[in-house]
Amino acid sequence: MDLLHVKRVYKSYAEHKALHNISLHVKEQSIFGLLGPNGAGKTTLIRIINQITGPDKGDVFFQKEKLAPKHIAQIGYLPEERGLYKKMKVGEQALYLAQLKGMSKREAKLKLNQWFEKFEIDGWWDKKVEELSKGMAQKVQFITTVLHEPKLLILDEPFSGFDPINTNLIKKEILELRDKGSTIIFSTHNMESVEEICDDIALINKSRKILDGKVTEIKEAYKSNIFEIVFSGNMIAFSTALWTAFEILEKKQVDNRIHVKIRANKASDVNELLQVIVSKVQVISVHELTPSMNDIFIQKVQEVMPESLEKEVINE
Amino acid sequence: MNKIKLIIAREYLTRVKKKSFIVMTLLGPILMAGLMIVPIWLATKDKDIQIIEVIDETGKFINQFENTKTLLFEHQFTNIELAKENFYETKYTSILHITSTDQNSNVKMYYKKQPGISTVQKIKHTIENGIRNIDLENKFKITKSQIEESKPKVDIESISIDIEGEEESKDVGISTALGFGGAIMIYFFIFMYGIQIMRGVIEEKTSRIVEIIISSVKPFQLMLGKIIGIALVGLTQFLSWIILTVLLYSVVMAVFMGGDLETLSQGQQALDNPEVQEALKAMGGADSLTPKAMIDGIMSEIPLTKLLLSFLFYFLGGYLLYGALLAAVGSAVDSEADSQQFMMPITIPLIFSFVVAQTVMENPDGPMAFWLSMFPLTSPIIMMVRIPFGVEIWELLLSMTLLILGFIGATWMAAKIYRTGILMYGKKVTYKELWKWLFYKG
Numbered sequence: 008m009d010l011l012h013v014k015r016v017y018k019s020y021a022e023h024k025a026l027h028n029i030s031l032h033v034k035e036q037s038i039f040g041l042l043g044p045n046g047a048g049k050t051t052l053i054r055i056i057n058q059i060t061g062p063d064k065g066d067v068f069f070q071k072e073k074l075a076p077k078h079i080a081q082i083g084y085l086p087e088e089r090g091l092y093k094k095m096k097v098g099e100q101a102l103y104l105a106q107l108k109g110m111s112k113r114e115a116k117l118k119l120n121q122w123f124e125k126f127e128i129d130g131w132w133d134k135k136v137e138e139l140s141k142g143m144a145q146k147v148q149f150i151t152t153v154l155h156e157p158k159l160l161i162l163d164e165p166f167s168g169f170d171p172i173n174t175n176l177i178k179k180e181i182l183e184l185r186d187k188g189s190t191i192i193f194s195t196h197n198m199e200s201v202e203e204i205c206d207d208i209a210l211i212n213k214s215r216k217i218l219d220g221k222v223t224e225i226k227e228a229y230k231s232n233i234f235e236i237v238f239s240g241n242m243i244a245f246s247t248a249l250w251t252a253f254e255i256l257e258k259k260q261v262d263n264r265i266h267v268k269i270r271a272n273k274a275s276d277v278n279e280l281l282q283v284i285v286s287k288v289q290v291i292s293v294h295e296l297t298p299s300m301n302d303i304f305i306q307k308v309q310e311v312m313p314e315s316l317e318k319e320v321i322n323e
Numbered sequence: 324m325n326k327i328k329l330i331i332a333r334e335y336l337t338r339v340k341k342k343s344f345i346v347m348t349l350l351g352p353i354l355m356a357g358l359m360i361v362p363i364w365l366a367t368k369d370k371d372i373q374i375i376e377v378i379d380e381t382g383k384f385i386n387q388f389e390n391t392k393t394l395l396f397e398h399q400f401t402n403i404e405l406a407k408e409n410f411y412e413t414k415y416t417s418i419l420h421i422t423s424t425d426q427n428s429n430v431k432m433y434y435k436k437q438p439g440i441s442t443v444q445k446i447k448h449t450i451e452n453g454i455r456n457i458d459l460e461n462k463f464k465i466t467k468s469q470i471e472e473s474k475p476k477v478d479i480e481s482i483s484i485d486i487e488g489e490e491e492s493k494d495v496g497i498s499t500a501l502g503f504g505g506a507i508m509i510y511f512f513i514f515m516y517g518i519q520i521m522r523g524v525i526e527e528k529t530s531r532i533v534e535i536i537i538s539s540v541k542p543f544q545l546m547l548g549k550i551i552g553i554a555l556v557g558l559t560q561f562l563s564w565i566i567l568t569v570l571l572y573s574v575v576m577a578v579f580m581g582g583d584l585e586t587l588s589q590g591q592q593a594l595d596n597p598e599v600q601e602a603l604k605a606m607g608g609a610d611s612l613t614p615k616a617m618i619d620g621i622m623s624e625i626p627l628t629k630l631l632l633s634f635l636f637y638f639l640g641g642y643l644l645y646g647a648l649l650a651a652v653g654s655a656v657d658s659e660a661d662s663q664q665f666m667m668p669i670t671i672p673l674i675f676s677f678v679v680a681q682t683v684m685e686n687p688d689g690p691m692a693f694w695l696s697m698f699p700l701t702s703p704i705i706m707m708v709r710i711p712f713g714v715e716i717w718e719l720l721l722s723m724t725l726l727i728l729g730f731i732g733a734t735w736m737a738a739k740i741y742r743t744g745i746l747m748y749g750k751k752v753t754y755k756e757l758w759k760w761l762f763y764k765g
Binding site: 088103 | 326329330333337526527530531532534535536537538539540542746748759763
């Protein structure tokens with residue numbers, strides 16, 4: 008079931024078009040990656056979901072209901088440009104932010120203590136924010152975002168400013184929150200983390216959605232049957248074993264091992280190839296080179312919009 | 324509504340708990356008392372006693388000079404050259420050399436240290452008086468004692484008659500002082516706390532917390548909460564100042580009362596001293612205010628309730644109006660340094676109204692006074708100055724209505740700018756853009 012449904016949303020500022028006919032389905036209890044280069048319109052979309060601003064056209068549904076102020080308490084938002092009141096104490100500040108989300112003071116205090124313990128920062132309650140390092144402040148911000156146990160968690164570049172250890176800590180938390188029932192929208196340029204944790208993605212470029220779907224399906228759709236075979240033995244023997252279904256893209260020798268990249272017509276051809284070459288060379292490894300999300304991202308963003316489509320946009 | 328309360332509470336508590344607030348609250352009355360007392364103290368203490376050697380070649384000024392606490396005249400029948408020669412061996416601070424009693428006399432004064440203007444004035448006055456007395460006696464045969472007999476003293480009681488023929492006597496002096504004092508307070512309050520609103524908004528923007536907060540509350544709620552929270556901080560400060568001042572005053576009074584009477588009488592003399600009154604007048608811009616006159620004034624039929632209610636209204640109305648505008652300015656800039664270009668048009672009416680307040684007092688029913696007391700950006704100060712002189716009720720109501728409308732308009736505008744501005748980083752905003760922001764849809 009969809010937790011969030013963005014339906015044909017348009018938004019523009021003066022001369023600048025920020026979102027053009029964007030539709031998204033975010034499944035309940037999934038991690039949804041919202042990808043796109045800078046200025047693509049991600050932040051605008053996130054702000055619409057957070058009701059910081061409204062769409063010019065189109066609707067957003069939260070659990071089948073039209074998005075309304077009452078949903079604010081069920082959304083947790085960690086903006087990309089984030090900060091805290093520098094002069095306020097950590098504990099007071101976290102309490103304040105939790106209460107703004109509708110928690111009672113007592114409940115917030117209880118939960119905060121649990122989280123502070125979990126993140127091993129229980130000594131910080133009375134510290135002023137300006138005394139914290141950036142990474143420390145990020146931890147506090149993450150806690151204040153998830154404290155009220157929102158159904159929907161929107162994280163905009165959550166890993167920026169974290170060292171690898173804390174990145175892992177947050178990653179683990181994100182997965183754990185999903186397993187406990189939260190749905191997470193995750194906006195980033197960091198494609199590695201997308202492959203690691205996202206279930207679905209949508210790619211937005213120049214205010215339009217240019218790609219969406221399950222991460223595994225997208226990767227499947229974009230794979231081009233390229234395999235890398237590593238063997239030791241005679242290169243000529245290997246080459247003669249190939250037939251027209253294959254194309255050698257690259258070969259290199261490392262010590263006495265030969266690495267060859269070949270493109271096959273279809274994946275099943277590789278099986279047959281192996282049968283032929285096992286007897287001629289010593290096969291060390293065979294693996295399919297699937298495109299990384301990073302490759303797909305770059306490829307899709309660089310694809311030039313056909314001119315006819317461009318005109319159509321202007322006429323609209 | 325609950326969220327606004329939370330915001331107000333945060334804005335209020337974080338400021339009130341600051342050390343600088345506590346220090347200012349405690350020091351304020353002391354500084355204020357210092358500001359009042361030091362000039363008086365200086366006027367009495369700092370003045371060294373002048374002993375003037377009078378060499379009167381005409382011999383007609385004997386007994387004409389009256390000694391005062393600080394001015395002592397001593398007639399010496401000696402040669403001026405001799406006196407000058409021995410000047411530095413004598414106790415005299417200056418030598419007054421009078422050679423004739425002509426109408427346009429030239430009198431010379433030799434001194435070791437330049438005497439103050441008031442001393443010179445006093446001497447000049449005495450000599451002029453003396454010459455007049457001599458003239459009167461010589462030419463018109465009027466003796467000095469006859470002149471003494473005729474020293475009229477006039478008090479003017481001003482009584483207004485309204486259209487129904489109802490008479491009302493007003494002590495314009497006191498109520499003018501109160502009105503002007505109120506205007507000054509409004510001016511400082513708007514400046515001090517309006518700027519704090521702007522700073523608060525900039526702080527939220529630069530610390531990047533604003534986006535987190537407005538994902539929980541509406542920008543308008545945040546803005547309003549801030550304005551109200553800071554208003555309460557200001558009211559707290561003013562109230563504590565008043566209470567502390569009253570306490571301080573009673574303590575000082577008790578000490579004086581308990582102390583020797585001479586100190587008290589000196590204090591009273593200090594107040595009676597025309598120079599001190601001059602100083603007081605310059606400070607307060609009002610007529611001479613002795614504590615007794617003050618109390619008497621308050622007791623008499625000043626439109627005190629009217630004054631107080633109007634004060635509260637213009638105090639809050641002016642603050643809210645300017646507060647909303649300053650919040651908008653804060654939201655449109657990235658740092659306080661950038662705020663100058665937008666501050667100008669806001670502070671100019673405020674400073675202008677403060678500057679022309681004096682002029683308005685001189686002609687409280689003139690066209691300038693009227694229009695400035697209608698225009699919402701100037702009315703809080705100008706109307707406060709006008710009220711003591713009596714303002715038609717329709718004018719007052721119109722001015723108040725305009726101020727309310729001005730406040731609503733400013734808040735509407737500010738909310739629009741604020742909403743867009745707080746999420747706009749790293750961009751120099753122009754007036755043209757601000758104008759566009761007004762018409763963005765939510």
